[in-house]
Amino acid sequence: MKIEFTLNGSLAIVEAPARISLLTLLREYLDLTGTKEGCGIGECGACTVLLDDRPVNSCLILAPQVGGRRVTTIEGVRGPDGGPNDLQRAFIDYGAVQCGFCIPGMVLSGEALLAANPRPNRKEIRTAIAGNLCRCTGYQQIVDAIQATALRRREKP
Amino acid sequence: MTELQYVRASRISEALTLLNEVGVKNRILAGNTDLALLLRADPALCERVVDVSLIPELHRITRADNRVIIGAAATFTEVLSNPIIIETAPVLVQACAQVGAVQIRNMGTLGGNVANAAACADSLPALVCLDAEARVHSLQEEQVWPVADVVVRPNHTLIPPGSLLVSLSYPVPPPGCRSVFLKLGRRNAMAISRLTVAVLGWLNSSGRIAEVRIVPGAATPQIRRIQSAEELMLDQLPGTELYAAAARRVADEMIQLTGRRWSTEFKEPALLAMTQRALMQVFEIAPLSSEEGR
Numbered sequence: 001m002k003i004e005f006t007l008n009g010s011l012a013i014v015e016a017p018a019r020i021s022l023l024t025l026l027r028e029y030l031d032l033t034g035t036k037e038g039c040g041i042g043e044c045g046a047c048t049v050l051l052d053d054r055p056v057n058s059c060l061i062l063a064p065q066v067g068g069r070r071v072t073t074i075e076g077v078r079g080p081d082g083g084p085n086d087l088q089r090a091f092i093d094y095g096a097v098q099c100g101f102c103i104p105g106m107v108l109s110g111e112a113l114l115a116a117n118p119r120p121n122r123k124e125i126r127t128a129i130a131g132n133l134c135r136c137t138g139y140q141q142i143v144d145a146i147q148a149t150a151l152r153r154r155e156k157p
Numbered sequence: 158m159t160e161l162q163y164v165r166a167s168r169i170s171e172a173l174t175l176l177n178e179v180g181v182k183n184r185i186l187a188g189n190t191d192l193a194l195l196l197r198a199d200p201a202l203c204e205r206v207v208d209v210s211l212i213p214e215l216h217r218i219t220r221a222d223n224r225v226i227i228g229a230a231a232t233f234t235e236v237l238s239n240p241i242i243i244e245t246a247p248v249l250v251q252a253c254a255q256v257g258a259v260q261i262r263n264m265g266t267l268g269g270n271v272a273n274a275a276a277c278a279d280s281l282p283a284l285v286c287l288d289a290e291a292r293v294h295s296l297q298e299e300q301v302w303p304v305a306d307v308v309v310r311p312n313h314t315l316i317p318p319g320s321l322l323v324s325l326s327y328p329v330p331p332p333g334c335r336s337v338f339l340k341l342g343r344r345n346a347m348a349i350s351r352l353t354v355a356v357l358g359w360l361n362s363s364g365r366i367a368e369v370r371i372v373p374g375a376a377t378p379q380i381r382r383i384q385s386a387e388e389l390m391l392d393q394l395p396g397t398e399l400y401a402a403a404a405r406r407v408a409d410e411m412i413q414l415t416g417r418r419w420s421t422e423f424k425e426p427a428l429l430a431m432t433q434r435a436l437m438q439v440f441e442i443a444p445l446s447s448e449e450g451r
Contacts, residue, residue, distance in 0.1 A: 018163035060193040064163040131258025
């Protein structure tokens with residue numbers, strides 16, 4: 001079936017079966033492989049994307065469910081120069097990235113939090129990323145990176 | 158694998174027409190957080206999914222007279238951030254906040270939690286505790302059932318094929334009512350409930366228990382108030398001995414309903430402790446001032 005939606009700010013029109021997940025649509029029909037598949041059952045958060053600005057597990061969404069809606073993937077998050085944005089740079093600076101597999105989902109969960117709540121405390125940050133599993137870092141550096149970015153964005157709007 | 162069809166309904170009436178089309182095996186899609194896994198396990202589960210998640214009416218949360226009505230496709234995020242529900246039903250807010258993690262709460266719906274009727278569904282004990290009712294529309298009629306009766310046993314409800322759960326509603330408890338939802342899982346986020354308990358109650362002017370409702374979740378096949386425990390507490394002064402006696406009755410009722418299973422050894426002491434803790438939180442903590450509430 002034909003699926004039309006807004007993907008990272010541009011219109012996407014894809015012919016795909018209704019049965020596939022949004023994750024498969026992104027990776028295998030649109031070649032956007034930044035979104036990762038971890039568990040495939042909505043537990044690990046590696047496949048997190050934003051649907052109408054809210055984080056969701058793309059593995060638990062049927063591709064046609066996004067018809068007419070807005071999807072943001074990690075490919076849609078970048079700085080003004082086309083490189084990493086401030087949150088992504090903070091992840092690097094704070095040592096929040098080791099193997100990197102969870103990071104696209106972590107960044108999107110972080111961006112959704114900062115958009116909704118520019119002054120999150122550490123508990124709120126931990127709640128926001130509770131659905132994103134990381135086997136490497138122990139999470140502290142990730143929380144630090146999100147908190148530091150929140151602070152910097154408040155200082156220079 | 159057969160080609161699955163996807164249709165999106167924009168109104169309740171349209172959804173009902175689609176669900177009753179002769180010769181098509183349909184499933185209702187709301188949050189898809191459970192259906193996605195069922196469809197993957199059994200590709201022949203249905204020929205068509207009818208997406209009701211974008212019907213505006215099914216997202217409405219309103220207060221009319223003394224009832225709060227929640228559209229069945231309201232997501233957990235919508236429920237737990239709604240000012241009407243925050244004010245009138247903390248137990249439901251706490252239960253919805255325990256579901257999955259942010260990503261699941263952004264898609265999963267209250268109606269889906271009821272209609273899917275998992276034994277461990279977090280919102281069910283809270284809804285039963287609130288004496289909530291479920292409104293179900295079919296092509297011919299509208300029916301209203303207590304939520305406690307809708308779930309017959311795990312994954313089985315009274316909702317007939319071809320009909321749609323449209324809303325859940327509860328009477329607003331009186332001022333002074335307090336409620337709490339406690340959950341035991343293996344970790345804080347994304348954990349399936351091993352055991353939950355929802356308690357709601359209030360005192361009369363002489364400090365005695367005027368109303369108490371105790372609902373354990375993931376403990377019994379049907380999610381019900383434990384009346385034997387509630388009766389014991391009515392018109393009594395709150396206190397630790399009373400909580401212990403009531404908790405004993407809750408645990409006894411669970412064992413009577415399920416028999417002694419392999420998990421009883423763990424669930425019995427846990428349910429005793431959780432019920433006492435919930436009762437203590439409802440009846441003994443001084444009302445929160447704005448300062449303490451932070």
